[in-house]
Amino acid sequence: MILNEEQTMIQEALRSFSRERLAPNAARWDKEHHFPKEELQELAALGAFGVAVPEALGGAGLDYVSLALVLEEIAAGDGGTSTIISVNNCPVCSIAMMYANDAQKEQWLRPLAQGAMLGAFCLTEPHTGSDASALRTTATRDGNEYVLNGTKQFITSGKYADVAIVMAVTDKAAGKRGISAFWVPTNTPGYIVAGLEQKMGQHSSDTAQILFDNCRIPAENMIGEEGQGYKIAL
Ligand SMILES: Cc1cc2nc3c(=O)[nH]c(=O)nc-3n(C[C@H](O)[C@H](O)[C@H](O)COP(=O)(O)OP(=O)(O)OC[C@H]3O[C@@H](n4cnc5c(N)ncnc54)[C@H](O)[C@@H]3O)c2cc1C
Incomplete structure (x- = not known):
């Protein structure tokens, strides 16, 4: 698959984060059933909580190929973290984007896309x-x-x-x-x-x-x- 420049940048950014912040901890987290709160906030700062959510609603404003790349790179570091991020993006944010009313988008979708909520x-x-x-x-x-x-x-x-x-x-x-x-x-x-x-x-x-x-x-x-x-x- 040929990625465009933006998708390649996202892939590289998440790959480097995953190698540095997730992979070295993955075995220990799995053993200790540790919920990676701190690293999830760092992923939120990278836009991983609402990859396909428009920027106007607090998301990264990217496409679904980018979401797949984000999840793939996170999963290479720690599968559990990828599952957490995956559910937050889709179905949760994707349902909100499509079916929530404007007030609900402000109350729930914006903080979910920004990582202020899970x-x-x-x-x-x-x-x-x-x-x-x-x-x-x-x-x-x-x-x-x-x-x-x-x-x-x-x-x-x-x-x-x-x-x-x-x-x-x-x-x-x-x-x-x-x-x-x-x-x-x-x-x-x-x-x-x-x-x-x-x-x-x-x-x-x-x-x-x-x-x-x-x-x-x-x-x-x-x-x-x-x-x-x-x-x-x-
Ligand atoms: C780690 C994990 C996280 C999950 N997270 C969530 C979550 O966040 N929210 C949530 O709501 N659910 C969640 N689930 C549940 C998941 O969506 C269900 O396990 C899934 O929908 C399958 O349902 P089931 O386990 O009852 O299997 P079943 O429905 O009993 O299916 C068992 C097998 O039979 C096959 N099968 C079923 N019906 C048919 C059919 N009509 N024809 C042919 N084959 C069929 C299935 O493909 C499957 O291989 C999670 C599950 C796991 C394991």
Whole structure:
């Protein structure tokens, strides 16, 4: 593949960062299950948190080839760090770019793209992965709020993220068209980190089971329209 000048510069910058700051620590981080907070902030300064997000919204304003190069170079240094950065970029920032309203973009996308916040994506549940339409987590309207109940499984950054995009059923009778997407700050009461996976590798990235126990969020935290969640997730 022939890269353009900008893509080559990104590749070289990330390669050099990865060799100096990630690779020498990777084995220790994996052994100690260490979350690389400091290095993630350095990656944020390099624009790695929102590679394809427009500069006007706090991102690096690059293309998706550049995002692939960024993830490839980070992964060569530490696979877990690459997974953390990958989820923050896509699906989290990419969903926000496409479906969040202007107020949500200011509140969530800008800090996510700048690295002031870290994002997670909650789709998978203990009983279903590939079949994203079989969700059981519910979001029930109560006045100006939605109340979330259910369990999400294998959530990258579920423990360390500041905000999660959560897919939940708002209308059980509507099947695939009854799923909606929400911004859920992880410090909301009822967002519970129920457990962490003991994986075979990638230990610098936490993979969590999240329990939503009467987790109340403002109705304005819905992303897109009610019933659009399955489309957004795909
Ligand atoms: C390290 C890690 C991090 C993850 N992070 C996240 C995250 O941040 N957020 C999140 O929501 N999820 C996350 N996941 C979950 C991941 O998206 C699911 O594991 C994935 O969707 C597969 O679901 P499953 O594990 O239930 O496997 P299954 O759906 O049971 O699939 C098992 C196998 O069957 C195959 N299969 C399934 N259905 C069919 C079919 N109809 N026809 C043919 N073959 C089929 C699959 O290709 C696969 O090989 C993560 C998983 C891992 C391992």
